Amino acid sequence: MLSRVADALYWMGRYLERAENLTRLLLVTEDLATEIRGFNDKLAQEEWGELLAIFPVELRTTPGNGSESAALTYLSAFLASPTNPYSVLYSMKKARDNARAVREALTLEVFVTLNDAYRALEAAGRRRIEDVPAFRDTLSRDHGWCFLKLGESVERLHRAAVVLGVKLRSLGAPGPHKSLPVYYTQWRSVLRGLSSLENYRKTYGARMEPHSVIHFLVFDPTAPRSLRYGASTVKSHLDAISGGDELTPSGRLIGRIAARLRYDDMRVTTVDDAIPLVDEVAAEVAKTHDAIELMYFGT
Template sequence: MLSRVADAVYWMGRYLERAENITRLLLVTDDFATETQGFAEDLAQAAWKDVLAILPFAELTAPVSAFAPLSLPYLQAFFVDGRNPYSVHYSLRKARENARAVREALTVEVFTSINETFRGVEAYGERRPDATGLRDALASTHKGLFGILGAIENTLTRDEAWHFFKLGEALERIYRTALIMRAKLPALTGGARTDEPLYYTQWRSLLRSVSSLENYRRARGAGMEADLVVAFLLFDAHSPRSLRATSAAMKDCLDRIGGNGELSPAARLAGRLHADLAYDDERAVRRASLALLDRVVDAVTRMHEALTAQYFVS
């Protein structure tokens, strides 16, 4: 496959996954902040500050006003501000640019759905709605993103381009999930458990942030014990956004791309990461979960660098 095509479909996968992740994170954070703002203002503000930690190098482009809803500057910055490289607008624009570069490899349904969803976000930015309008537009965009992913899943050929797309998607997913957990776990596991309803609300919010609340309840029941939630997000083999399941998806994509030849540097990194998440003693690793998350972020960064050197530099 041409390096140009591999690069474009890989980044299309990353940017679409990033747009969906950011959209969901904004929706969940807005829900949590709205629910807690009246009685736990510090937690509402901390939830939005976590967004800045999860989306690195991003800064608010509008000042926080005491007279505006707490969510407004964050929704503006991370939804419709095309200058912010971690906004939904920017991610969809880059996904669209990469899709246009490999238009011949895509179906009409995929290209049209990407284009329409991007145009919708662009229009929301031009109208500059208030916080309620942005929240409604964000929910609509989230549905549009699932429409794109459905078109991809149901119309694209399972060829080498498909594996590069799914590789980009999986790499972005595990990276962003690790950052979400890294940002939120210290506050969730470091303090005394004094307010039971608030405690459960915080853990539910974390699970919703990575689309795993219902999957967790199905596997572990209604209890929200810290060890159970962390173990589920790290090690569950069946929930598609756990680190173990996502590392398996990355490894599978790299194995298919590499064929039966010698393992590439990226494939070796993916194999070691998957082994850490699949075969290490669960309780021992769980106790050092923050260190594990740091290793995941580092491994994924090096994996991307190895992929770039091997496949994307012509």
């Protein structure tokens, strides 16, 4: 496969995943901020502010006083801003641009649906990526598909590690002045933000214990959004592309991450234990991305 085509499909997968992740985080943050603003408006504003740690960008408009004003500022900046490189609209535009560059590698259904989704978002504000079945149903499962899914899985793993790093630092242990109901509501929102609340409840029931949430989101081998599962998925796509050659630079990097997440679960028992690990995962996934670009795209 031409490196130009592989590069475009890889980034198309990353941008689509980024748009879906951000849409979900905006919905979850809005729900949480609305729930807590009545008795702790400052905390509600801080929840919105954490988006800047996850998606580092300079806002053109400074959030006003109060969480409702902050919500309008952040929703405007991250949902439909054409200039914010992390906004949903921007990600959809970049995904469409990459699709245009490799029109010959896509089915008509994929191209038309992606174009329609972008135009609907541009006009109306939101179109959920998971509601676009053409991506699942019409593309051949060839090398192009592998690069598309590789980009998606790299973005998902990296962003999950970044989100966890930000949220774990914010939550920590419940202090004497922290409301326990709010504290556990925040943990529930972390699970929702990573599409993991229902799967967590299937494993742990209604119990919302920080240690259990950390173990589930970092080490669970079957949870689709856990770091361990994500590293395994990236490795599987790289193996499919390289023919199982684990000696490639990207294969070695992701292999080390996957091995650590497979065997380090007993060493991580607290929030403080988990923070260095999720930071390391985020950094190593960024290096894996660089190795992928160098080897397959020549950049």
